[in-house]
Amino acid sequence: MSAPDRIDELRRLIAEADHAYYQLDAPLVPDAEYDRWMRELQALEAAHPECVTPDSPTQRVAGAPAPAFAEVRHAVPMLSLANAFSDGEVADFVRRVVEATGETAPAFSVEPKIDGLAISLRYEQGRLVQGATRGDGATGEDVVANLRTIRVIPLVLRRTPGLPLPEVLEVRGEVYMPKAAFERFNAEALARGEKPLANPRNGAAGSLRQLDPRITAKRPLAFFAYGVGEVRGLELPPTHSALLHLLGRYGLPLSPEIDVALGLEGLLAYYRRIGAARDALPYDIDGVVYKLDRRDLQERMGFVARAPRWAIAHKFPAQEELTVLEGIDLQVGRTGAITPVARLRPVRVGGVTVTNATLHNADQIARLDARVGDTVVVRRAGDVIPEVLRVLHERRPLAGDGTPLSPPFVMPAACPECGSAIERAEGEAVARCTGGLYCPAQRKQALIHFASRRAMDIEGLGERLVEDLVDFGYVQTVADLYRLGLDDLIAMKRRADARDGVTPETVKQGRIATRWAENLLGGIDQSRRTTLERLLFALGIRDVGEATAKQLARWFGSLDALMAASLEELQAVPDVGPVVSQRLHGFFAEPHNREVIAALRAAGVHWPEGPPQRAAEGPLAGRTVVLTGALAALTRDEAGAHLEALGARVAGSVSKKTHLVVAGEAAGAKLDKARELGIEIWDEAALLDFLRVHGRWPPA
Ligand code: 9MJ
Numbered sequence: 001m002s003a004p005d006r007i008d009e010l011r012r013l014i015a016e017a018d019h020a021y022y023q024l025d026a027p028l029v030p031d032a033e034y035d036r037w038m039r040e041l042q043a044l045e046a047a048h049p050e051c052v053t054p055d056s057p058t059q060r061v062a063g064a065p066a067p068a069f070a071e072v073r074h075a076v077p078m079l080s081l082a083n084a085f086s087d088g089e090v091a092d093f094v095r096r097v098v099e100a101t102g103e104t105a106p107a108f109s110v111e112p113k114i115d116g117l118a119i120s121l122r123y124e125q126g127r128l129v130q131g132a133t134r135g136d137g138a139t140g141e142d143v144v145a146n147l148r149t150i151r152v153i154p155l156v157l158r159r160t161p162g163l164p165l166p167e168v169l170e171v172r173g174e175v176y177m178p179k180a181a182f183e184r185f186n187a188e189a190l191a192r193g194e195k196p197l198a199n200p201r202n203g204a205a206g207s208l209r210q211l212d213p214r215i216t217a218k219r220p221l222a223f224f225a226y227g228v229g230e231v232r233g234l235e236l237p238p239t240h241s242a243l244l245h246l247l248g249r250y251g252l253p254l255s256p257e258i259d260v261a262l263g264l265e266g267l268l269a270y271y272r273r274i275g276a277a278r279d280a281l282p283y284d285i286d287g288v289v290y291k292l293d294r295r296d297l298q299e300r301m302g303f304v305a306r307a308p309r310w311a312i313a314h315k316f317p318a319q320e321e322l323t324v325l326e327g328i329d330l331q332v333g334r335t336g337a338i339t340p341v342a343r344l345r346p347v348r349v350g351g352v353t354v355t356n357a358t359l360h361n362a363d364q365i366a367r368l369d370a371r372v373g374d375t376v377v378v379r380r381a382g383d384v385i386p387e388v389l390r391v392l393h394e395r396r397p398l399a400g401d402g403t404p405l406s407p408p409f410v411m412p413a414a415c416p417e418c419g420s421a422i423e424r425a426e427g428e429a430v431a432r433c434t435g436g437l438y439c440p441a442q443r444k445q446a447l448i449h450f451a452s453r454r455a456m457d458i459e460g461l462g463e464r465l466v467e468d469l470v471d472f473g474y475v476q477t478v479a480d481l482y483r484l485g486l487d488d489l490i491a492m493k494r495r496a497d498a499r500d501g502v503t504p505e506t507v508k509q510g511r512i513a514t515r516w517a518e519n520l521l522g523g524i525d526q527s528r529r530t531t532l533e534r535l536l537f538a539l540g541i542r543d544v545g546e547a548t549a550k551q552l553a554r555w556f557g558s559l560d561a562l563m564a565a566s567l568e569e570l571q572a573v574p575d576v577g578p579v580v581s582q583r584l585h586g587f588f589a590e591p592h593n594r595e596v597i598a599a600l601r602a603a604g605v606h607w608p609e610g611p612p613q614r615a616a617e618g619p620l621a622g623r624t625v626v627l628t629g630a631l632a633a634l635t636r637d638e639a640g641a642h643l644e645a646l647g648a649r650v651a652g653s654v655s656k657k658t659h660l661v662v663a664g665e666a667a668g669a670k671l672d673k674a675r676e677l678g679i680e681i682w683d684e685a686a687l688l689d690f691l692r693v694h695g696r697w698p699p700a
Contacts, residue, residue, distance in 0.1 A: 003044055007051050010041040014057045015156060015251075022152045023253050055127045055155040060148050061217040068211070069141035072132035075230040078120060078172065080137065080306055081289060081313040087268055093290070093312045094264040100309075101297045105263035109240040110270045111226055112257045113287040113313050116176030116204045119147065120229050126157040126165040133208065137306055143208050149217035150175065158251030167233030171252055173225035177203040178282050181220030184672055198390065200284050222283070225252040239293045257281070260293060271314050278316065279381060280630070282666060287315035316350075320379045320389065323347035327372055328359065328409055332417050334445035335542050336432035340365055340409070342376070342388050349380040357386040361429045362411045371406040373397045417441035437477065437592070444470050446540050450478045454546060455538035456530060459523035460516070468496045477596045478538070481524055482603030489517035532559060532607045535600075541587045543580050547652035551575055552584075558609040559597070563588045574624060575651045618647025619694060623659040626651050626674070629667030631684050634699075636664075639687060642696045654679065662687050 001009070014037055020028040038057070045052045052059070084090045097106050120140070122130040131147035132140040147153055157165060177185075177200040185203065186196040197203040207219035225247045228236070237243050241260050248254050257277070261270045267290050274288050292298050292310035301310040327343035340359040347354055357378045359365050368391050370376060375395040380386040397405045411431050415422055420435030433439050437446060447466045451458035458481070469475040472492050474484065490512060497504060506513045530538075536549035536559075544552075555573045556562040562584075570581035587593050625648045627636045634642075639662065640650040654661060654673040661674035662682045674681055682690070691697035 003048050004051055007041065007044050007048070007056075010037050010044070011056055011156070013037055014041065015154065015158070018057070018151060019154070019158065019251050023251075053127075054129075054148070057155065060151070060155070061213055069143055072130060072135075072140050072142045074120060074132065074135075074138060074140060076170065077306065078118060078134045078137045078140070078229070079303070079308055081311055082304075082307045083287075084312050084314045090267055090271075090290070090312070090314055091264055094267065097292055097297075097301070097310065100301050101292070101294075103297070105266075106297070107239070107241075107293040108261050108267060109244065109291045109293050110259050110261045110267065111289045111291070112255050112274055112281070112285040113289045113315070114174035114176050114224055114226075114255065115201050115284040115286040116174040117201070117208060119143070119173065119175050119208075119223075121147065121153065121171040121173070122230075123157055123166070123169045123171070125167065126159070128153070128155050145213040146208050146210060146216040147175070147223075149213055150221045150223055152253045153223050154251040158249070160249055163249060164234070166231060168230055169234060169250070170229030170231065171225050171247060172227040172229055173223055173252070175204050175208060175221055175223050176200060176283050177207070177219065177221055179284060180282060180666060180668060181222075183668060185220065187669070187672075223253055224255045226255075226289070236295065238295060240291050240295060240298070241293050243295070261290075267314070275316060280666070285316075287313050289313050319350045319381050320377055321347045321349045321354075322375055322392070323354075323378055325370060325372055325374045325376050325388070325391075328365070328370075329356075330412070330416050332415060332433050332439060332441035332445070334442060334449050334540055336415075336434065336436070336439065336442055338411070338415070338422060338431045338433060340411075342370070342378075344376075344378060347378065349378060349386065352380060354378055354380055354386045357388050359388055362409065362424075362431060363429050365409045369393065369408070371396065371404060371408060373406050415439055415441075440470050443476070447475065447478060447481070449540050450538045451481075451527075452538075455534055456527040457534070458520075458527045460520040461523060465520070468492055472496070477592075477599070479596050479599035479603060482528070482600070482605065484521065484524065486514065486517055486521065489520065490514065493517070528604045528606065530605065530607050532609065535559070535605070535607055536562075539587070539593075539597075542583050544583065545652045547650060548575060548580060551649065551651070554613045557612040559607075561612070563594075563597075574649055575655070575657055577655070618645070620646045620648035620660075622649075623647070624649045624651050624657055625660045625662060626654050626658050626670060627662045627664075628654075628670040629664030631662075631664040631687075633684065633688060642691050645696065646694055 014034070017028050017034050017037075020026050041056070042058050045056065045058055084093060094106075098104065118134040120132050120134070121128060122132075128144065128148065130142055131144035132142050134140050148155060157169070159165065179200060182197065182200040182203050189196045197206065203219065204221055207216050207221055210216045225244070227240075228243065228247070237246060241258075244254055244258060257274060259270060261267050271288050274285070278285060290312055292301065298308065298310040301308070303309060324345040325342050326345055329341045329343055331339045331341050333339065340362065342357045342359050344355055344357060359368075359370065368388065370388060370391050373396070375392040376388045377390040377392070378386050379389045399405050411422060411424075413422060414420065415433035415435055418433065418435040418439035418441070420433050420439060422431050423434050424431040433442065435442060437443050444466050447470070448463055450456055451461040451466070469492065472495055474488055474492055475481060497507070504513065531553070533546070533550040533553035536544065536552055537546050551573060552562055556565065567581050567585050570576055570584050571578065576584075620643060625643050627639055627650065631639055644650055651658065654670045654677065656677060658674065658677070658679050660680045660682065661671065662684070663671045663674070664684055671681065688697050
């Protein structure tokens with residue numbers, strides 16, 4: 001084969017492998033083979049420089065920084081979309097479509113509205129020759145050198161039998177930064193002491209505007225197609241949905257959520273389905289888009305100003321809002337960690353009123369330069385705790401002399417709950433109250449943790465009750481829970497009612513409600529019978545999570561054996577390193593803790609004990625596995641149980657001692673760490689294959 005032919009062949013092989021790897025998530029060939037192709041192509045191109053073209057995969061990151069971007073006039077203008085913010089506005093839109101088309105339940109292409117940057121990719125004879133930003137819709141900037149670095153963007157259109165290459169095909173779509181990539185990018189930027197990106201959208205925009213493609217190449221961007229601009233030499237299908245499908249056949253990436261819906265009801269059902277899935281999607285969206293599917297009907301409806309009359313964006317409620325920082329409170333956690341919390345002027349964000357948001361730690365407040373009185377941006381996304389993202393410093397209230405009214409935040413020296421010293425260890429971001437269980441805030445959190453479902457599972461013991469039990473002095477340590485009687489609880493309730501100035505209905509009627517107290521005592525009683533691993537987890541020893549507790553319970557078999565273990569013996573336990581062994585040793589050496597354990601036993605808390613179990617059997621014997629991210633076919637707990645049954649030890653965090661990481665959807669820091677340490681990584685499909693081979697899948 002001649003060199004130019006081999007160059008062509010290699011480019012085709014690499015393009016197919018890229019498509020399979022980046023878009024189908026189904027690698028065609030091992031990395032080693034791919035690398036060999038790439039090296040062979042580089043060598044051939046070096047020997048035949050006349051064969052180097054911009055659409056070669058070797059040229060994804062090539063070229064010196066440009067002095068500026070060239071202007072591009074869009075042959076077909078890049079449109080914007082009208083917005084709808086309510087079901088009513090969508091109903092109005094559908095009514096207009098029905099009136100204009102005569103269809104009773106028109107079909108719509110329904111698409112997630114990607115929150116990125118609109119761009120236009122121009123392919124001539126199948127080759128990517130230009131890539132432009134939207135600009136003002138008529139004129140944008142050619143950022144093709146940066147777009148070429150995006151691996152999901154084909155440099156040449158895929159060729160399929162029976163599918164001709166168009167003379168010109170302009171593909172319109174959105175460049176975005178996947179959420180996981182954004183998180184990873186920011187974690188790395190912070191570690192290097194650099195400024196983090198404000199959000200994935202800014203990440204995408206900033207990256208595309210880099211004059212040096214080598215910088216863009218380091219930003220993990222992606223792309224979804226959602227339409228076309230100029231097209232020559234290609235008969236377009238009659239519907240928009242079929243057009244998108246056609247783009248897919250040419251190798252362009254499409255959002256998997258794209259669908260077709262009928263009439264108003266179909267649109268609203270799609271809106272709700274995507275809204276519910278929003279947080280789990282790997283990219284940010286700010287709504288959904290409805291486009292009349294039939295292109296002949298689109299043409300009939302035409303345009304108003306710069307937006308089509310046949311399409312509309314149905315926006316989700318904003319996840320970011322402006323409000324005023326009214327104060328900074330300090331929250332003390334179970335291990336004494338102090339979290340500064342922003343007290344906010346109440347504001348609706350994404351349909352919920354937000355009054356508090358985390359500020360994470362003192363460094364973060366300094367980074368934000370947040371002061372009481374400042375106007376701040378709060379973000380509330382899904383189930384996560386609202387956070388203060390930014391401060392609008394230009395709106396800071398000033399005194400007459402131009403100086404800020406409020407001083408910068410300083411972490412106090414004493415715990416606001418107990419007055420003990422606050423300390424911050426070298427190199428740590430977190431400040432801690434040193435009061436331990438003397439601090440009522442830590443005591444409350446310790447009790448809440450002790451009673452929680454995965455620990456002692458005490459039904460009926462909620463946060464409010466724990467607060468009262470501690471505030472009125474009925475409970476000091478977790479062991480005191482088991483000494484509570486009905487009279488104590490009734491008396492406490494009376495004091496709490498008096499404090500709150502309420503008289504319950506039952507009391508007015510001369511009766512006293514005791515059901516709740518009886519239920520609580522029943523829950524406490526039931527928790528007496530437990531397991532060693534639950535008890536160890538419940539004790540709340542720092543850095544001893546569920547996985548470590550389970551490991552310790554098996555390894556030692558009894559609490560006495562564990563309590564008697566030396567530092568060296570503790571370190572011999574798989575997954576227990578110097579830090580955790582210190583924590584365990586220190587915890588059990590502390591006389592107060594020994595007293596609490598003795599009191600728990602005296603109160604009848606019991607668990608089965610047995611001989612140590614140190615050697616597992618099965619194909620995964622002696623292997624430590626970490627599960628991370630979301631699995632689709634089974635829960636992480638179920639997956640862990642299967643792996644344990646095959647001899648694996650399931651640990652909670654990735655370390656040098658980890659042998660294997662199973663990474664589901666949206667896996668984050670643990671997956672990154674595994675990659676860093678070169679640990680074997682399986683996806684869900686690999687896990688299920690393994691379970692299938694060993695007769696554990698599908699479950700009986
Ligand atoms: C986004 N942003 O995902 C359009 N878009 O169509 C989708 N944007 C659009 N369509 C015409 N899915 C103009 C803009």
